[in-house]
Amino acid sequence: MHNSRKPPTMADVARRTGVSPMTVSRAFKRDSSVSQETREAVLLAAEELGYVFDSTASNLRSQRTDFIAVTIPSINNANFADTVRALSDRVSDRGLQILLGYTNYDVREEERLIEQLLRRKPEAIVVTGGKHTPRARKLLSNAGIPVIETWDLPEEPIGHVVGFSNAQAVREMVDHFVAVGYRKIAFIGGDADRDTRGADRRQGFIAALKDHGLDAPRLIAAGPPPISMREGANAMGQLLERFPDTEAVICVSDLSAFGALTECQRRGIAVPDRIAIGGFGDYEIGAISVPSLTTINAFAGEIGAKTAELILDVLDGKLDRPGRVTIRPDLILRQTSR
């Protein structure tokens, strides 16, 4: 019943069923023209033989892999996970599979990853962010497949875009904070260059303060991305020591914001009465923590969903020029701020 020989091929299934290999091939496709009867016979024979469809051969001959390549900065981030999940859910029933890689928030690693992914000949490639090495840009441009940049609004997109302005989103939080009376506002974020979206948020923060004619910005560098809760807590400690009169702090993500909140709790500092806290990303923790976190919802899931739609449209030929889907982040006011 079990043989330790070579695995069976379509030819074997064909022989057993008494049809041609071509018919077996058709039986394994969804919409191809095979009689119901024949298909069932083929699939039965395949199951009996323990035949497993060989994508590698199919990929080469048909020049289709049904892969959608996706790069994210970190696999361990609920925002990006939400995007990937929504994307995956919406393309998977079309037989497309996500081929995922992560860059560790490093454009050099992103370049390597992109090259590696393109060798697999995906049908489309989705990258997080709009900043890339020149070679990465070139690789993407020449790949001959749809390219979608997400989580950003690059000025010179490579192809399609589904994203939002990180700077603008933070600016709106600053506007609100100023409107309700906060003046001495700080920012907790990562080191300058690694996390480009984090850097954009900081830029937006600095620009907004300037527009409001406020103090020189109080910036706390919490270390290389991703900024953990722990690092957010440490950064809050630094902030309280270096700028004790700070009235509000905006953190690069809800994770660091929560860390900052806990540091205040440990020190007996009232939030938001003594200091207000704002986060970014609308992670679940921000909704459930006590007090709950003021934050910005960037609609991570919707980014994935819209990206999926866009990809399907392009692959169906329904969209022949670069698409640009702009997401409008929502400021969510909760208990850590007025």
Place this chain on the structure above:
Amino acid sequence: MHNSRKPPTMADVARRTGVSPMTVSRAFKRDSSVSQETREAVLLAAEELGYVFDSTASNLRSQRTDFIAVTIPSINNANFADTVRALSDRVSDRGLQILLGYTNYDVREEERLIEQLLRRKPEAIVVTGGKHTPRARKLLSNAGIPVIETWDLPEEPIGHVVGFSNAQAVREMVDHFVAVGYRKIAFIGGDADRDTRGADRRQGFIAALKDHGLDAPRLIAAGPPPISMREGANAMGQLLERFPDTEAVICVSDLSAFGALTECQRRGIAVPDRIAIGGFGDYEIGAISVPSLTTINAFAGEIGAKTAELILDVLDGKLDRPGRVTIRPDLILRQTSR
């Protein structure tokens, strides 16, 4: 400079370099015997032509894909993400790439996913958990590649195992809780059948209570997995209403435990004085929350690392019989319990 023709192949690169396609192929491999001079010439020509190595052809001819297939219940879970990250980091410098899929905590979906992944002809397949449909078991057994079950200690493993006993881990927490004087202990978890590791934890809980001769267990079903913070909070609300005299509660994960903690905070219930809380998984939130969470560290990263080691050993022929790596979870006592 740019042509909208067909993408170049190795033959084009060979022609431009003045060598045979075979030599081009060798130039793209790491250790193959090509003179330094030739290799550089080939790679230069390739770059000039914008040639991108075609894995699909390579995969078919060499019968190697360098994929490691991995199934996890959810892409949005820090524990599994840690495992995948450690695994990925350790196999990627050997040129192996993770092919990731998620099952939504459903063995039927797992079966579908496993079949889909096996079609891609991975070098090995890593599955989370030790419970599968009969057909999934058969697919894995017959795949002819190393199979590694993780995050569990199945009694009849399919192949290799890197994991721990979920039941035993929770049992040890119960033992501790009983030792320090808690008697009325509850459990917050998911619906019975979906999350098999969660179900094992509940089983361990029930068995441990019985061994200690305690009350009928106070079980709160928080809904289908994954149990979110919000669901943990709701479950805590239910628990407080149905069993107001409960002294301690063990939650299926740190996320639900944190939700439960916040519910106590909202209701002004002292933790741990009025009720103690234990979690599972040692998520970052448990270490940083105020109060910090008593939990169980299952060494998610180490599971990934050991799995990687095991895979590399098997692929190198250094291990010819099924490996079984047992992880010993750690009980971490923090502020939500005595």
Place this chain on the structure above:
DNA sequence: AGTTGGATTGGTAACGATAACATGGATGCC
């Protein structure tokens, strides 16, 4: 000088599915 051996390169066939085209038979329509 002749032989051996290692390093480098080339020629040929094959991996296993399917695109493209062809065929036979049943059905529909005037």
Place this chain on the structure above:
DNA sequence: GGCATCCATGTTATCGTTACCAATCCAACT
């Protein structure tokens, strides 16, 4: 009845790389 049409199936060649084997070259040695 004759012809067009459609459906189910078969035949052939091919996708682009690389395993396998062979050939060449040069240095080192007897």
